[in-house]
Amino acid sequence: MTARPRIHFEFKSRSPSQREIADRLGLSQATVALALREHPDIPVVIRAEVKRVADEIGYRSHPDLRILPDHERTKLPPSRRPSLGWINAWREPARLARHPDYSGYWRGACKAASERGYYLEEFRLSPKATAEELEQQLQMKGFHGILLPPDGDPTILNLFPWKNYRIVCLSHHTLPFPANLVGPDQLGNFRLALERMHNSGYRRIGFLTDRRPEASNDKLSMAAFPYNQCDSLSEGHLPIATTAENPVPHQLAEWARSHHLDAILTDLPGAGLLLKRARLRIPEDLGLAFSCRGQIRGWAGIDCHPEEVGRLGVEILASSIHGDLDGIPSIRIAVEGHWHEGSTLPLAPEGN
Incomplete structure (x- = not known):
């Protein structure tokens, strides 16, 4: 299965953007975005400068789309919907989409994300990227939540800044903190x-x-x-x-x-x-x-009903994003499978 491509949406409005603020100050757009959110990692002096220029050019941030009801978000074009990240940490990333079960997770998750007014985007972790480079790339993406499919390379996953995101694992990953999990039973x-x-x-x-x-x-x-x-x-x-x-x-x-x-x-x-x-x-x-x-x-x-695993993963992630699970211990959901007869397992011969 071919991963769904990112849809690039270009606004035709002439309203000021974060990119314009970044260009004026010689900063990255990721730094501007964090400064506008009063992120403590950005020095106070830079935050003040970013706000000054934003006021000067009349920049207005978009409202947080997460607080819109699902039916309102679904009316938005994909590029304007809040995005969820599908983290691909495979050494050979293209193989994840070809896996017969994990591609089912993706299909179920894509469908559920669309129905809930989100956009699911694959993000491939590069083993060559430093932790700082990865953090900057993720800030640019602005993911509101993360789905972690199975069998990612542990050495690559160790670079990921897990504490910054709401996460649902679709496998029994061992992470440095409790995380919600949905998977086959x-x-x-x-x-x-x-x-x-x-x-x-x-x-x-x-x-x-x-x-x-x-x-x-x-x-x-x-x-x-x-x-x-x-x-x-x-x-x-x-x-x-x-x-x-x-x-x-x-x-x-x-x-x-x-x-x-x-x-x-x-x-x-x-x-x-x-x-x-x-x-x-x-x-x-x-x-x-x-x-x-x-x-x-x-x-x-x-x-194993892989599409149901993906669908439930998005449902739990959306509930977590909206704060519905705050104060609740980590959730584990095991999807029950069903047996199918097949020619690879006929009745055993008598006296076997």
């Missing part, structure tokens, strides 16, 4: 997937993922698999395989055969191709189910 979804696989006759189920958890980004699906094996749904505790530790196809094949697996549960959208390269036939050799199946027909697994 990974524990419940894994439980449901294992139950359905068990009901189809599979007993020796392994879990295939990309990597083990990192310090700054919890991988809840990794915890969900062994947690849900602590009952009669599987025979013993089977190992977890990661593509980071088993990068060569034959290593995956050896893992499956050495543990006598009859099925694999995975959170990797590309698992079918990986197993094909390992010369493991699906479903002849192994049953295969996905903990979040995306929109691919024929796959067995959980529909």
Whole structure:
């Protein structure tokens, strides 16, 4: 999916602007914007000069569009609506939009933002930017709130000035302060997937993922698999395989055969191709189910309702922006998934 482009809106009015104040004083527009808001990081002398020039040229700030009712904001052109930031901290930013689940988050969030009178804009964090450069870029954007999609690079995310924004995470990021979170019910979804696989006759189920958890980004699906094996749904505790530790196809094949697996549960959208390269036939050799199946027909697994995750993310963020959640502890919303049958997981052979 191609990210929605920024719509540049040019006012035809000749009314004075912040840019004109900045040009007169030799300042950046970001500094002028902060000075007009009495930001404490701007020296008092500069704030006074900015206000003097603003009065001199007749500059008048626009009213805070956040206080308008939703139906009033929706009448505004996109370029005049309050903007929400979609923070892309991936090392290869274009891959985020191609992810079958995360692109669903984006679609749901875009739709909800439009309905609430906001404009959602992708903002790509550059690993080469300094913290000061990033702060200046964000000030120019003027985001009223932030959505943080999954799997951002921790070293890039560490540059972000989180304390300055209202944030909703769409994954279990570990941030330096409490944050609201909306995401799939990974524990419940894994439980449901294992139950359905068990009901189809599979007993020796392994879990295939990309990597083990990192310090700054919890991988809840990794915890969900062994947690849900602590009952009669599987025979013993089977190992977890990661593509980071088993990068060569034959290593995956050896893992499956050495543990006598009859099925694999995975959170990797590309698992079918990986197993094909390992010369493991699906479903002849192994049953295969996905903990979040995306929109691919024929796959067995959980529909995580990614667009609903994105929609709820915007709803919580808008409530936070309007102050409706002030004084309330961090909110966690887990969106329940639903099972879909598919050709990758037929009934297991008799005597399996």
